[in-house]
Amino acid sequence: MRLGHVPAQYTAVQSPRNPETVPMSLRTVHFVMPDGVDDLAAPSGGNAYDRRICLDLPGFGWQVRKHHAAGPWPRPDAAARAGLARTLRELPDGAVVLLDGLVACGAPETVVPEAERLRLAVLVHLPLGDETGLTPAVAADLDARERTVLREVSAVIATSDWAVRRLVAHHGLPPERVHVAAPGADIAPLAPGTDGVSRLLCVAAVTPRKGQHRLVEALAAVTDLPFDCVCVGGLTQDPDYVTHLRDLIARHGLSGRIRLAGPQSGAALDASYAAADLTVLTSYAETYGMAVTESLARGVPVLATDVGGLPEAVGRAPDGGVPGILVPPEDPAALAAELRGWFGEADVRRRLKAAARARRAALGGWAATAQSLAGVLGRLPNEPRRAA
Numbered sequence: 001m002r003l004g005h006v007p008a009q010y011t012a013v014q015s016p017r018n019p020e021t022v023p024m025s026l027r028t029v030h031f032v033m034p035d036g037v038d039d040l041a042a043p044s045g046g047n048a049y050d051r052r053i054c055l056d057l058p059g060f061g062w063q064v065r066k067h068h069a070a071g072p073w074p075r076p077d078a079a080a081r082a083g084l085a086r087t088l089r090e091l092p093d094g095a096v097v098l099l100d101g102l103v104a105c106g107a108p109e110t111v112v113p114e115a116e117r118l119r120l121a122v123l124v125h126l127p128l129g130d131e132t133g134l135t136p137a138v139a140a141d142l143d144a145r146e147r148t149v150l151r152e153v154s155a156v157i158a159t160s161d162w163a164v165r166r167l168v169a170h171h172g173l174p175p176e177r178v179h180v181a182a183p184g185a186d187i188a189p190l191a192p193g194t195d196g197v198s199r200l201l202c203v204a205a206v207t208p209r210k211g212q213h214r215l216v217e218a219l220a221a222v223t224d225l226p227f228d229c230v231c232v233g234g235l236t237q238d239p240d241y242v243t244h245l246r247d248l249i250a251r252h253g254l255s256g257r258i259r260l261a262g263p264q265s266g267a268a269l270d271a272s273y274a275a276a277d278l279t280v281l282t283s284y285a286e287t288y289g290m291a292v293t294e295s296l297a298r299g300v301p302v303l304a305t306d307v308g309g310l311p312e313a314v315g316r317a318p319d320g321g322v323p324g325i326l327v328p329p330e331d332p333a334a335l336a337a338e339l340r341g342w343f344g345e346a347d348v349r350r351r352l353k354a355a356a357r358a359r360r361a362a363l364g365g366w367a368a369t370a371q372s373l374a375g376v377l378g379r380l381p382n383e384p385r386r387a388a
Contacts, residue, residue: 026063029377030091032084032099035070040265042234044205045290046125049159049183049369050100056370062377074106074128074142081110088114094384096377098123104153105146112152119380121155123181123373124167130285130308132209133238147171154380157181157373160309163287181373182312184366185293188270190357191300193277197343200229201276201300203269203291204283206260207238211282211305211329212245218282218335220252225343229258229280232272273298278342281305284329289313296323296359301352303338305329318362321355 071080101124129143204210279295292313302324
């Protein structure tokens, strides 16, 4: 379906939210998401993606019925499994169901039997075993659970081409059943920055996977530079890591130069991006990296680790320019060297900023994400089936 095109079998009306036409007669998808997906005090890229899809799918022929699954996903207790089982059991035979992978892949004993009567698709934001800080036994268990679920459902949706390749290769999935629906980006006003060089911004939950300790170690090696760094992100997901990070900042004498600002959304997050001169992301694993495109949507270049889908998110400007710098993971020295280049070479800053502004104009919107996802849902088998 073309962007903005309404199939002939639908009657079009004007939406007060979107001036483009939307169909009155919609098919229904039941979207099962973790409880707390709407909690702006604990923001995540996966939650933001889920919320936005709920808003935009109706424009492509699908009304969304939301189901919130309470529990400690992806390691549910008995109550969480029972609640999910009840939700799925109450859906009519043949219903189209989209499950967030955090829920679905944590409960194969609940989800897999329902593949016999429901038309299931799973949206994978991050392969469960890729989370940092898991013991080998827990990682192996989550990995096996995920594999069991993904092999049985009709379709798997990932958020980058890299993630599609990873899931196909790692879990032995048929490539034709794994699809990509990359996150979109809302173009925002160009960020004026602070002084064009010194304000660094890291937007990520403060967890081991996001690797803020590597950023601290890199900044500790360049204390002669006039940087000021703000880390925006949740502080409750891993309190022990937050404590470790605060201690590390204090130990390096950086308490006045690195600030943990906590979670932000709306106008507060917009203001943080507007003040940023360079966005830094030091993750160990990312399937895409929405903070990267949020930064580029404001014309702010990026310094990030070369992992997972981050190179896709950074991308290239139409003229081939790269709007960011990618450094090897596990190498704070490389990060420190690139920071010296950023501060010391005006030509580097001009080149990166020009590429970021050009990339900004070429970013895909969320409508393209919803269109891709709607296409996958529309191609689900008419009858539920167990995967071969």
